[in-house]
Amino acid sequence: MYKHYKENKEQAKMNIKEISIKDYNYELPDERIAKFPKAERDHSKILIYNKGNVVEDTFYNIVNFLPENALMVFNNTKVIQARLHFQKQSGAHIEIFLLEPAEPFDYELMFQTKEQCVWVCMIGNLKKWKEGVLTKEIEINGHSVTIKAERLEQVGASHKVRLSWDDASLSFAELIDVIGELPIPPYLNRDTQESDKTTYQTVYSKIKGSVAAPTAGLHFTNELLEKIREKGVIIAEVFLDVGLGTFRPVQVENVLDHKMHSEKYKVPEETVKIVNDAKKKGNRVIAVGTTSVRTLESSVDAGGKLIAGESETSIFIYGDYKFKIVDAIITNFHLPKSTLIMLISAFGGKETVFNAYHEAIKERYRFYSFGDSMFIY
Numbered sequence: 001m002y003k004h005y006k007e008n009k010e011q012a013k014m015n016i017k018e019i020s021i022k023d024y025n026y027e028l029p030d031e032r033i034a035k036f037p038k039a040e041r042d043h044s045k046i047l048i049y050n051k052g053n054v055v056e057d058t059f060y061n062i063v064n065f066l067p068e069n070a071l072m073v074f075n076n077t078k079v080i081q082a083r084l085h086f087q088k089q090s091g092a093h094i095e096i097f098l099l100e101p102a103e104p105f106d107y108e109l110m111f112q113t114k115e116q117c118v119w120v121c122m123i124g125n126l127k128k129w130k131e132g133v134l135t136k137e138i139e140i141n142g143h144s145v146t147i148k149a150e151r152l153e154q155v156g157a158s159h160k161v162r163l164s165w166d167d168a169s170l171s172f173a174e175l176i177d178v179i180g181e182l183p184i185p186p187y188l189n190r191d192t193q194e195s196d197k198t199t200y201q202t203v204y205s206k207i208k209g210s211v212a213a214p215t216a217g218l219h220f221t222n223e224l225l226e227k228i229r230e231k232g233v234i235i236a237e238v239f240l241d242v243g244l245g246t247f248r249p250v251q252v253e254n255v256l257d258h259k260m261h262s263e264k265y266k267v268p269e270e271t272v273k274i275v276n277d278a279k280k281k282g283n284r285v286i287a288v289g290t291t292s293v294r295t296l297e298s299s300v301d302a303g304g305k306l307i308a309g310e311s312e313t314s315i316f317i318y319g320d321y322k323f324k325i326v327d328a329i330i331t332n333f334h335l336p337k338s339t340l341i342m343l344i345s346a347f348g349g350k351e352t353v354f355n356a357y358h359e360a361i362k363e364r365y366r367f368y369s370f371g372d373s374m375f376i377y
Contacts, residue, residue, distance in 0.1 A: 021254070032371075043060065054359065092129075098180075126159075149163055187335070200369075202217035209264070293343060
């Protein structure tokens with residue numbers, strides 16, 4: 001599945017010895033970071049870039065810019081309440097951040113499991129939890145439930161943690177819906193609020209697993225999606241489990257030395273048929289968000305056709321990468337020196353994208369997860 005991708009990457013390394021991370025930096029005033037979403041999802045601004053022409057509009061008008069017979073691909077992942085808080089008898093606070101399931105390994109089975117499970121986790125205040133089992137009591141459905149956390153072996157910079165609870169009627173999904181906290185992006189510099197449970201999920205989210213939202217999709221309402229369908233635009237879905245790595249900046253000077261994080265994805269048979277049919281007819285495939293881009297570009301055969309399946313991807317899109325499926329992208333404004341801004345630069349052209357970013361800053365656009373968006377086609 002990844003043969004074509006590996007060849008492209010190796011060829012790029014042969015031709016290019018260095019790409020400086022400094023080339024993907026820009027200055028953003030702190031007040032341009034959107035700490036909260038707009039009161040209405042589709043009332044954010046959108047910067048539309050089409051072959052050098054720039055148009056500014058409101059997101060609910062995006063239907064007017066969608067090409068005839070286009071196909072839009074959405075990531076239907078759902079953010080889980082991945083932050084679990086415990087307190088030791090000493091008073092020390094320990095945070096367990098769920099990263100990915102270990103036992104059972106499958107996401108669907110994990111959220112159905114009862115009594116106990118094991119996750120790969122990031123642990124906050126780890127030095128205060130050298131040994132022992134953490135316990136927490138909470139009332140669920142009118143009766144007391146005791147939750148225990150046992151630290152197991154280290155896995156890279158993370159740890160496996162066994163979680164158990166003494167109510168056999170409760171699934172893990174039901175448990176974390178009560179005890180977990182939604183993990184909003186760290187750059188928001190604020191506590192999670194009750195409203196985030198709604199506003200930091202897309203209206204079409206279905207499959208639980210992510211610790212970050214596919215934020216380009218946050219602008220869509222059910223009403224807007226209906227208008228898009230009425231125009232004749234086809235909608236298809238993929239799944240990519242958005243991991244914590246999406247927030248990690250590139251920390252090496254030479255971009256070619258960066259090690260990309262891995263994320264699980266799934267491309268359904270139905271989506272494959274729709275996408276390949278669209279490509280055959282010459283209809284444009286619009287990826288909603290960088291997670292949809294990475295999923296589509298990761299599941300391509302040697303002939304350039306999308307293929308169905310479940311796997312993991314660590315695809316790193318940058319430089320002169322040749323896109324095989326994606327013809328247009330709807331995306332938010334991304335952090336400087338991030339793999340996401342490199343992906344968008346690879347698609348739209350670095351100079352074009354950075355000119356758009358500078359224009360957006362000048363016009364006081366709102367940036368990052370709860371901010372405004374771009375449509376590049």
